[in-house]
Amino acid sequence: MIRKIAILRANALGDFIFILPALQALKDTFAGVEIVLLGKEWHREYLTGRPCNVDRVVVVPPYPGVGAAYDYQVDEAELNYFFAEMQAENFDLAFQFHGGGKNSNPFMLRLGAKKTIGLKAPVAPGVDISVPYVLYFSEPMRYLEMVALAGAKTPNIEPKWESVPQDLQQLSTVLPDYKNQKLIVIHPGATDMRRRWPAKMFAAVADDLISAGFNIAVTGTDFENEVVKEVWQNIRQKQGAFNLCGKLSLAGMTGLLAVSKVVIANDTGPIHLARALKTPTVGIFWCSNAITGMPFTVSLNRILISFTVNCPLCGQRVIGPAAIFPSGGSCNHAACFVDEITVKQVKDATQDLLLQTGNWPENIVPEPIDFVNFL
Numbered sequence: 001m002i003r004k005i006a007i008l009r010a011n012a013l014g015d016f017i018f019i020l021p022a023l024q025a026l027k028d029t030f031a032g033v034e035i036v037l038l039g040k041e042w043h044r045e046y047l048t049g050r051p052c053n054v055d056r057v058v059v060v061p062p063y064p065g066v067g068a069a070y071d072y073q074v075d076e077a078e079l080n081y082f083f084a085e086m087q088a089e090n091f092d093l094a095f096q097f098h099g100g101g102k103n104s105n106p107f108m109l110r111l112g113a114k115k116t117i118g119l120k121a122p123v124a125p126g127v128d129i130s131v132p133y134v135l136y137f138s139e140p141m142r143y144l145e146m147v148a149l150a151g152a153k154t155p156n157i158e159p160k161w162e163s164v165p166q167d168l169q170q171l172s173t174v175l176p177d178y179k180n181q182k183l184i185v186i187h188p189g190a191t192d193m194r195r196r197w198p199a200k201m202f203a204a205v206a207d208d209l210i211s212a213g214f215n216i217a218v219t220g221t222d223f224e225n226e227v228v229k230e231v232w233q234n235i236r237q238k239q240g241a242f243n244l245c246g247k248l249s250l251a252g253m254t255g256l257l258a259v260s261k262v263v264i265a266n267d268t269g270p271i272h273l274a275r276a277l278k279t280p281t282v283g284i285f286w287c288s289n290a291i292t293g294m295p296f297t298v299s300l301n302r303i304l305i306s307f308t309v310n311c312p313l314c315g316q317r318v319i320g321p322a323a324i325f326p327s328g329g330s331c332n333h334a335a336c337f338v339d340e341i342t343v344k345q346v347k348d349a350t351q352d353l354l355l356q357t358g359n360w361p362e363n364i365v366p367e368p369i370d371f372v373n374f375l
Contacts, residue, residue, distance in 0.1 A: 006036050010060050021159060021160075023052075100120065106125060185263040188202045189223070193334035217256060220246070265284070290303060302352065
């Protein structure tokens with residue numbers, strides 16, 4: 001009988017959203033099971049007291065390739081104490097949802113679970129049941145395949161999340177009048193600089209929507225402050241906009257996404273969270289990320305894909321087998337790979353969603369949509 005399951009997923013927000021269907025499958029299949037997420041401090045802070053399929057969060061200590069840089073110098077005493085505690089948990093199953101397994105599979109084997117299922121790249125050691133790590137593959141489906149090997153299934157294959165009252169309470173401390181705003185979120189940041197659509201283009205979309213009577217909330221983390229600042233400087237009609245960079249907790253961000261009419265963003269955590277909340281989204285994606293993070297439904301989601309595969313600065317191909325195993329070294333240029341997507345495409349996709357969801361203002365005549373360009 002399966003009573004306790006460990007899940008290793010010590011990374012960012014979007015990564016967590018991708019495993020939600022797999023967590024649902026485990027809960028649907030194993031009655032009364034306790035799911036323990038081995039994650040980061042933000043998981044514990046955000047998930048505590050929130051109804052979800054994670055029963056408990058254990059924050060993993062810094063470990064090379066698992067929540068820390070690959071060259072991190074470990075504290076062996078701290079690790080030994082951690083793994084002794086985990087072995088005492090007597091996990092029936094453990095799932096390695098943390099990459100190709102070169103570092104994470106040895107980590108998993110030290111948990112002492114009765115059976116471990118994990119992803120395995122060619123260079124990684126195996127676990128009890130290994131699933132090939134294929135780079136260009138749907139992230140949610142990857143984890144559903146893994147839990148299916150333990151007999152876990154669910155009809156709910158799309159990530160699903162719910163806002164709770166505390167989210168709106170935290171939002172109200174930053175936007176007290178949010179209920180009277182026609183909010184559209186623009187999130188121009190992304191951890192990978194190559195996935196960032198140009199700030200001036202985001203600003204042009206913002207001005208267009210403000211002219212139509214919407215309120216724009218520009219969001220970002222402290223790490224994304226520079227790009228948010230550039231967007232903000234280029235928005236002409238600031239009376240209809242809010243700069244919320246660094247002002248929202250993750251709970252407050254959840255509340256904002258839940259009440260917004262549309263979320264316009266690059267491939268980054270907030271857009272995946274918005275989709276799980278069933279908020280309409282317009283996503284600006286690099287082609288490789290579109291493969292791994294494509295939404296499963298289109299009623300509320302539009303995805304605009306850039307097919308740039310060569311670095312705009314050096315011309316090196318950065319997508320495909322030759323990019324994964326380059327003979328001449330990897331291109332590290334932080335150039336934009338998504339600027340072939342036009343302002344018109346983003347405006348059209350946003351307007352189309354607002355029309356379909358009944359949120360386009362009746363007194364504003366919509367512009368003709370060029371469906372050929374944005375579909």
